[in-house]
Amino acid sequence: MQKIKKQSDIYKESWFTTVSKDFKRNRTIYLLLIPVLLYYIMFHYAPMYGSVIAFQNFKPQKGILGSDFVGLMHFKNFFNSPFFGRVLLNTLRISFSSIIFGFPAPILLALLLNELKFPRFAKVVQNITYMPHFISLVVICSLIREFTLDTGVINYILGFFGFEATSLLNFPQYFTTVYVASGIWQEIGWGSIIYLAALSGLDPALYEAATIDGANRFDQMLHVTLPGILPTIVIMLILKLGQVLSVGYEKIILLYNDNTMSVADVISTYVYAKGLLDLDWSFSSAVGLFNSIINFLFLNVANFISKKTSEYSLW
Amino acid sequence: MKSKIKTFDVVNILFMLILIPIMLYPIWHVVMASFSESSLLTGHTGLILKPQGFSVDSYRLMAKNPMIFKGYLNTIFIVVVGVTLNIAFTALGAYCLSRKDLYWQKHIMMLMVFTMYFSGGLIPRYLMITQSYHLTNSYWSLILPGLISTYNLIIMRTSFAALPDSLEESAKLDGAGAIRILVSIVIPLSMPVIAVMILYYAVGHWNAWFDASIYIKEREKFPLQLILREILIINDTNSMTQGSGDASDQMAIGETVKYAVIVVSTLPILCVYPFLQKYFQKGVMIGAVKG
Numbered sequence: 001m002q003k004i005k006k007q008s009d010i011y012k013e014s015w016f017t018t019v020s021k022d023f024k025r026n027r028t029i030y031l032l033l034i035p036v037l038l039y040y041i042m043f044h045y046a047p048m049y050g051s052v053i054a055f056q057n058f059k060p061q062k063g064i065l066g067s068d069f070v071g072l073m074h075f076k077n078f079f080n081s082p083f084f085g086r087v088l089l090n091t092l093r094i095s096f097s098s099i100i101f102g103f104p105a106p107i108l109l110a111l112l113l114n115e116l117k118f119p120r121f122a123k124v125v126q127n128i129t130y131m132p133h134f135i136s137l138v139v140i141c142s143l144i145r146e147f148t149l150d151t152g153v154i155n156y157i158l159g160f161f162g163f164e165a166t167s168l169l170n171f172p173q174y175f176t177t178v179y180v181a182s183g184i185w186q187e188i189g190w191g192s193i194i195y196l197a198a199l200s201g202l203d204p205a206l207y208e209a210a211t212i213d214g215a216n217r218f219d220q221m222l223h224v225t226l227p228g229i230l231p232t233i234v235i236m237l238i239l240k241l242g243q244v245l246s247v248g249y250e251k252i253i254l255l256y257n258d259n260t261m262s263v264a265d266v267i268s269t270y271v272y273a274k275g276l277l278d279l280d281w282s283f284s285s286a287v288g289l290f291n292s293i294i295n296f297l298f299l300n301v302a303n304f305i306s307k308k309t310s311e312y313s314l315w
Numbered sequence: 316m317k318s319k320i321k322t323f324d325v326v327n328i329l330f331m332l333i334l335i336p337i338m339l340y341p342i343w344h345v346v347m348a349s350f351s352e353s354s355l356l357t358g359h360t361g362l363i364l365k366p367q368g369f370s371v372d373s374y375r376l377m378a379k380n381p382m383i384f385k386g387y388l389n390t391i392f393i394v395v396v397g398v399t400l401n402i403a404f405t406a407l408g409a410y411c412l413s414r415k416d417l418y419w420q421k422h423i424m425m426l427m428v429f430t431m432y433f434s435g436g437l438i439p440r441y442l443m444i445t446q447s448y449h450l451t452n453s454y455w456s457l458i459l460p461g462l463i464s465t466y467n468l469i470i471m472r473t474s475f476a477a478l479p480d481s482l483e484e485s486a487k488l489d490g491a492g493a494i495r496i497l498v499s500i501v502i503p504l505s506m507p508v509i510a511v512m513i514l515y516y517a518v519g520h521w522n523a524w525f526d527a528s529i530y531i532k533e534r535e536k537f538p539l540q541l542i543l544r545e546i547l548i549i550n551d552t553n554s555m556t557q558g559s560g561d562a563s564d565q566m567a568i569g570e571t572v573k574y575a576v577i578v579v580s581t582l583p584i585l586c587v588y589p590f591l592q593k594y595f596q597k598g599v600m601i602g603a604v605k606g
Binding site (some may be wrong): 017018023025026028029030032033035036037039040042043044045046047048049050051052060068112113115116117119121125127128129130131132134135136137138142143145151153156185187189193204217218221249250253254257268271272275276281285288289291293295296299310 | 324327328329331334336337339340341344345360361362397404407408410411412414417418419423426427430432433434435437438439440441442443446448449457459460462463477492493515518521522524525529531540543544547548565568573577580581585589592595600
């Protein structure tokens, strides 16, 4: 083995020759890539560099290079503030509720659609369930506010089941439920596409074999369909777990009010309020950076565990 | 056993039949309410299955409001310019990175994929855009930061890479350069995936409100979604209902106008997506293969 490697090294051109040859051959391609790379540098990597203000006492007039360095002060302040526990708990609660209820929903829908005997009907249902995904959050949230009023449609329907009418979004105990349920309503159809795509790629011969072995449809679903789409499920779950701490601010900003602040304020809305409303640049950047790093770690851990236990992984 | 299968089928169909109205009702509610008479609508509780009375006053009032129209035009401008640039840059990146003989291809890909999982955060980006690039009040602040979605780039790249090499080989023999090949061979052959990308980007621009709320300060330049937020979330319908009787009257009219505004702002997208839906699955599948 060693010998072969050495032999091939003799014929291998130097790294520099490879690179310059490649550069000559693909000059136009590299030229065309310049604007693309410029975009990534200006709008992704420059802000990453900009997050060093998390370790500074950033003053806009002094700039990043001129501002005083304060080390981990902002991080310490965040960890010691009463808001740390609150926003972390709120983020985790909303996030895990979304995963527990929201993650299986599109898988279930895809499996049921797959079992429908009438493909035309399945197509219609599919198309209808995609629709909410295309409606803007501003509209969705205004409808959520309208429908959850004590005079709204949801209370009207709950009334049949003996519930007393209350304006749901004015009470902290209902916020997570409203947030998660509306999220499922909006994304269940769209989320099912990827599983339907995976289902359509399954080999029909597997089903034939299972039928010959005497498996009924539930057995088939359990032993053929589910294992078939398991890689997709695992990948999607890794991605979801990698975002455990990133509950988006847009929907929450549109939904919360003073009454529900105590349960609805998550890390991202806290960053938004501290940075863009209170103009506390460095502190909010530190909170944001903390969030990004934890997310990245979560993603890697989830990916690592999946790699070890199943063979599916992102990289 | 046979009867068991049948029961399952019936339950499944029933489930779908319950699901459809749950999905559609909110839209139905909005459309019906927008055609209702304001006085009847405010007294009504519960489901709205048909217009309460019939009136198009809400639409008439909305048409009188110059901000809605302006917001509409602003959004159309952002969508047209934004999507054009989105597609151009995404296709460019996807094409270059679909070359198999590129030495730095993997490294560049990694550089891009990394940005999907790690970002500098909201505040540094905000400071960069407002203070380093001075884009406050400029539509560039809404278009440039999301110029390329890496996810879309990967989907497009996978689709480009799947095209047969022979086509390009022959074009090269005819003396076509890289740009020529991209514009006259690769793009025309990838129209399905490009159509889906256009839809993704267009919906994104059409529905975006947050970036505009932090970067655009002049009301004249507000995109439609910001005007919508004023009317729907901050509850500011005064500008529209002024001079139409007493306060409770104004409130009532405000309610129906809200619904009319939702209909008018959401309609364009709901009209377009069904035409492209057959490509969705393909688009997602291509992306999923890459993982």
